[in-house]
Amino acid sequence: MSIPQYLRQISLKVGNDQKALDLSDLRIRFSIRRGDLKTPNSADIRIYNVSDATAQLIRKEFERIVLQAGYAGNFGVIFDGTIKQVRRGRESQTDTYLDITAADGDSAYNFAVMNTSLAAGSTPDDQLQAALKAMASRGISMGQGMTLSTNKLPRGKVMFGMVRDYLDVLGKTQDASWSFQDGQLTFIPNTGYLPGEAVVVTSATGMIGLPEQTQNGITVRMLLNPSVKIGRRLQIDNASIQQLRYGLSLGDQPANEMAQTTVKLDSDGFYRSIVVNHSGDSRGNEWYTDVICLSIDATIPLSLLNRPETPGSVGSIGPVKPYG
Structure with a gap:
């Protein structure tokens, strides 16, 4: 899927089962953190120059917050969760703000x-x-x-x-x-991805700078793209990826071997997103999606097979539990 990124759009709604407020016309800054870990996703959203009555309503009555952002033709939900904390502050003599910290699935x-x-x-x-x-x-x-x-x-x-x-x-x-x-x-x-067409990531579809191979995975920044979801495929030209520098010392060899297995470049240029962070300012320059992804056919190295805390790994054989 390749959709040009232009004409920004944003929608922010807070409310409960009975009523909701649309705050989309105000200046909004946000930082959304999403991953394929069981730890709940989180969001920090700052809304400027909210009235005292609206701030009190959000603080005392509202529980849910839904943020949508993107561009014309590629607009969708980037966070849907519950409000955990509301704080008020002032940036200048003329500008006040309301900070909302929210979580997804934490209850x-x-x-x-x-x-x-x-x-x-x-x-x-x-x-x-x-x-x-x-x-x-x-x-x-x-x-x-x-x-x-x-x-x-x-x-x-x-x-x-x-x-x-x-x-x-x-x-x-x-x-x-x-x-x-x-x-x-x-x-x-752990060795697959969500169904659906791959999101093509190139300079023509909003890629910023060049992707980089790191010890955590392939990192890439693009203009805000709500189509990039956790577990979805990305298609990246391997020729544009800046490769990881391996260490030369003997002590670096285990880390080099692990990197060659877990963060290798996919032969067909298809990668699965494991971290998708969105950040933006409705009246500023920031409007980005930062992704960490892994090769579709990446495997877990042998050194991690005996680590039960690693998703998909196999723990050591323990005592038999006769009662299940």
Whole structure:
């Protein structure tokens, strides 16, 4: 997909189930942080010259905030979450501001618990549905996902505890990463990507500067693009990527080998986004999307296979638990 980026657009709405306010006409600055980690996404949004009455309404009554941004022909949601903190301040004698800090899915992450049991013969999808049922009251529904295996448990399973812990186990057994994206649970295969056409990233479609290969992945900056989602494919010309400099000392060899495996260049130029940060100013120059992505066929190096905290890794063999 290749859509020229011009004619900025922005929409900011805050509210609750009964009413909402549209603050799109005011000056808005924002910084949105999104990743494929289970840690909830977050946003810092600054709104200028809000009236005292509106500020009090947002502080006391409103819970949800939805920010949309982009360009004509490529406009969409870049953050949908709950308001966690509201602060007022002043930048100058004439300009006041209202700062809103928000999070996406933090209520489900911190407080959703499971207290159920599954009969013998249950599948991974049954476990996923049980987790979704436990998070429904926290505003979480199923988003884009993957086809889970159909393996059946030979006996019943008791599920009691934090939902996030069971999602961790389900992610490891299905070799997938899970996260909350705009109020929805997303499952992405560690060796795959979300369905849909790849976002073409070139100078003609808004790429700023040149992509760079780092130890964290391929980093690229572009004009704000709401089509770039966590787990979606990007198509980048490998010839434009500035390659990582490897160390020459003997001690650098393990790091070099890891980089060659995890942050290598894809032979076809297709990459999966794992971090998507948006920043902008509706009346300023800043209007960017910063992405960290990995090759579609990147693999986990052997040195990480015994690290249970790494999504998709395999932990050491522990004692057998006879009661599940």
